[in-house]
Amino acid sequence: MYRKLLNFLSIFIFIFSLNSFAQDHGHDTHKKEENNHKVEQHTNSHNKELTLKEQIKEDIRHHLLDSHDFHIWQNISFPLPIILWDNGLHIFSSSKFHHGESVAESKGSYYAISHGNGHIYKTDASGAIHLNEKGFEANEKPLDLSITKSVAMIMITGLLLLLLFGGLAKSYAKNGGIGKGPGRLLEPIVLYIRDEIAIPNIGKKYYKKYMNYLLTVFFFIWFVNLFGLTPLGVNITGNIAITFSLAILTYLITTFTAKKDYWKHIFWMPGVPVPMKIILAPIELLGTFIKPFALMIRLYANMKAGHVVLMSIIGLMFLFKSWIGSPLSFGLAFGLSILELLVAALQAYIFTVLSALYFGSAAEEHADH
Amino acid sequence: MTIPNIVGAGLIVIGVGIGIGRIGGSAMDAIARQPEATGKIQTAMLIAAALIEGIGFAALFAA
Numbered sequence: 001m002y003r004k005l006l007n008f009l010s011i012f013i014f015i016f017s018l019n020s021f022a023q024d025h026g027h028d029t030h031k032k033e034e035n036n037h038k039v040e041q042h043t044n045s046h047n048k049e050l051t052l053k054e055q056i057k058e059d060i061r062h063h064l065l066d067s068h069d070f071h072i073w074q075n076i077s078f079p080l081p082i083i084l085w086d087n088g089l090h091i092f093s094s095s096k097f098h099h100g101e102s103v104a105e106s107k108g109s110y111y112a113i114s115h116g117n118g119h120i121y122k123t124d125a126s127g128a129i130h131l132n133e134k135g136f137e138a139n140e141k142p143l144d145l146s147i148t149k150s151v152a153m154i155m156i157t158g159l160l161l162l163l164l165f166g167g168l169a170k171s172y173a174k175n176g177g178i179g180k181g182p183g184r185l186l187e188p189i190v191l192y193i194r195d196e197i198a199i200p201n202i203g204k205k206y207y208k209k210y211m212n213y214l215l216t217v218f219f220f221i222w223f224v225n226l227f228g229l230t231p232l233g234v235n236i237t238g239n240i241a242i243t244f245s246l247a248i249l250t251y252l253i254t255t256f257t258a259k260k261d262y263w264k265h266i267f268w269m270p271g272v273p274v275p276m277k278i279i280l281a282p283i284e285l286l287g288t289f290i291k292p293f294a295l296m297i298r299l300y301a302n303m304k305a306g307h308v309v310l311m312s313i314i315g316l317m318f319l320f321k322s323w324i325g326s327p328l329s330f331g332l333a334f335g336l337s338i339l340e341l342l343v344a345a346l347q348a349y350i351f352t353v354l355s356a357l358y359f360g361s362a363a364e365e366h367a368d369h
Numbered sequence: 370m371t372i373p374n375i376v377g378a379g380l381i382v383i384g385v386g387i388g389i390g391r392i393g394g395s396a397m398d399a400i401a402r403q404p405e406a407t408g409k410i411q412t413a414m415l416i417a418a419a420l421i422e423g424i425g426f427a428a429l430f431a432a
Contacts (some may be wrong), residue, residue, distance in 0.1 A: 196412070298423030301430055350419040 056315035063233040063311055064304070065118060066148045068094035072232060080152060084111065086122060086142035094146070111142070120144055150242070153234040157223050161216075186219070193218060197353055201360035210359045213253060217246060218352040225303060225344030229337065237347075238304035240296065247296035250355045254288070258362035265361075295354055302347050306340050377432040385425035389418045 062071070071077035079095035086109060096104035103112045103123065112123045114137050121129055121139035132138035168183025179187055198207040198214055224236045236242055264270065266284040269277055310333060317329035396414040400407050
């Protein structure tokens with residue numbers, strides 16, 4: 001029964017990840033552009049370097065944000081399909097947008113990408129995007145379900161996980177309990193998650209139900225973070241919609257598999273005097289929301305900040321153009337990349353540990369209360 | 370990036386630094402007392418450090 005629930009939830013997160021681009025606002029890029037600007041103000045600015053600065057800013061922005069085409073190397077990029085729902089399904093290739101410059105036409109309606117935050121808006125044939133009085137785009141937005149860079153990367157990660165773990169599972173059956181093949185690397189990690197994260201926190205009786213989710217979330221976050229460190233320029237967990245979906249899954253699982261003791265502890269905490277119980281109830285209820293919220297913010301901020309700083313330092317390397325400045329920046333960027341490797345694994349570990357902690361408090365049943 | 374923003378960011382970093390520093394310090398003391406419990410202490414230290422860093426980052430984003 002729980003397998004069906006987890007299957008349903010995994011489809012749920014898939015749908016959320018399709019929406020991820022539509023929900024990411026441009027506010028972050030504004031702040032980060034200011035950040036980059038502060039970094040670049042210290043260098044001399046001749047006329048040539050102004051355009052270099054702008055180019056660096058554009059590159060950083062391109063790395064941090066989601067986009068509708070998959071840009072792999074200098075000239076090798078391929079456009080990803082755009083799937084819109086606007087009283088009818090519109091599917092077309094993002095090359096119709098020509099990198100945001102022209103208006104795409106599909107089945108009679110016109111769509112354009114706004115330069116401000118890269119979302120798709122419905123417009124007329126001229127491609128005009130009207131701003132309202134606060135400066136935000138006021139055009140109508142279709143429901144954007146397109147396969148963006150992040151979504152494509154998530155699918156690739158999912159496929160990779162399926163291949164690795166599926167192969168490992170099959171090799172157990174074939175070789176009588178001994179794994180063969182590249183999945184062997186993952187076996188001690190799975191055992192670690194079971195023995196050091198799941199059983200101590202959830203208890204020997206109920207930990208098996210939650211192992212599926214814990215393993216999935218650990219390897220998903222770890223692999224996705226590692227992909228973010230490659231030059232492909234995919235920043236998946238640095239997108240608050242993705243971490244929101246992960247945190248929502250943790251919240252839903254704790255809420256829907258919680259036992260009576262969990263709710264008793266929230267609303268009517270045993271062992272304290274009655275006035276305290278009444279005060280504690282709303283605070284504990286708020287706590288159930290804030291804990292997954294903190295999970296979301298922690299993963300998002302760590303990944304985004306790490307990427308921004310790394311990209312800025314690499315950009316700095318191009319700005320210095322002196323004998324000592326560029327190698328120093330390179331050394332700093334290299335060191336920071338090594339740290340980012342650690343942070344990638346650590347954030348996955350922390351997410352898993354805290355999720356296990358919350359599941360433990362949901363699944364425990366005291367005999368002594 | 371106004372002056373109050375920068376001052377706020379500095380205060381946040383001071384807070385995070387003090388917090389994680391204290392955790393690291395007591396973790397070192399504990400390991401010195403009981404070297405065989407090093408694994409558990411390291412795990413707990415990492416968890417506490419990540420929690421504090423989470424708040425620090427969130428506040429840094431707001432500043």
